[in-house]
Amino acid sequence: MVAPNAQIWRQQAIEATKENEELRKKNAELVEAIDRLNETAWQPFEATAYTAFCDTGCIGVTKTGIDVRNKTHHNGLRVIATDPTVIPLWSIVELRFADGSTERAIAVDTGGAIKGRRIDYLINSHQGALKFGRQQVSVKIIERGAK
Template sequence: MAALKAEAKAKPKARAKSEVNNESVNETPTAWQTYQASAYTAQCPEGCSGITATGLDVTGTIYHAGKRIIAVDPSVIALGSVVEVRQADGTTFEAVAQDTGGAIKGAKIDVLVANEADAVQFGRQSVQVRVIN
């Protein structure tokens, strides 16, 4: 019992900044990494609800907080992360990881688009991705 009291009175160890306020200490973007990208829509005849894995209703939009919405493997890119995507043609856009998908494993992302024609036009492409925050 005396040992328990001694532990309770001991000063807590100093914690890293990230532990204190739940913010990343390193807010510098990560290095560019190659991912395979495809596109998906919230409009499908069967099997989807238009609600992302984070609970966001995307039936009428492809944006959240001014950024494109993407599906990711959350073991690779954390849900809620903001990323920059550079397409094969050099154009870039910012996106937020708000969704997951059964086929999205490892270095793959799925970009939410407005309709099936946009998904076909986007196709499957190799892109560069870096996490901004």
């Protein structure tokens, strides 16, 4: 025997399912919009410095093939190494240092120790890299590179 209201309940269930699907879609769109806003907001990162040559196999060529043996900038932007899952390669970012100064940089390198919210800042000398040390910086993505 079928319940007298079975047809009504079935229709209500179908309508509720459609409403849930629409809400899930709207929620996904909102989450994506928030992620885009967060990407362009200032985010805290730890910055270290590196040079084109080191004792562990550095060859002076970035992950993207840019020769940095005699330069620290590419197309007028400071070269940085990033975790490409956080800041994709070819992204242009703005760095804000503790003293309030800012600099634009381009993510064209990666590093084995660069995981999460860390960047490696290309410096032209070992002494300069030591002087740079480890710093807290703020990073804002200006133009997102390809993942």
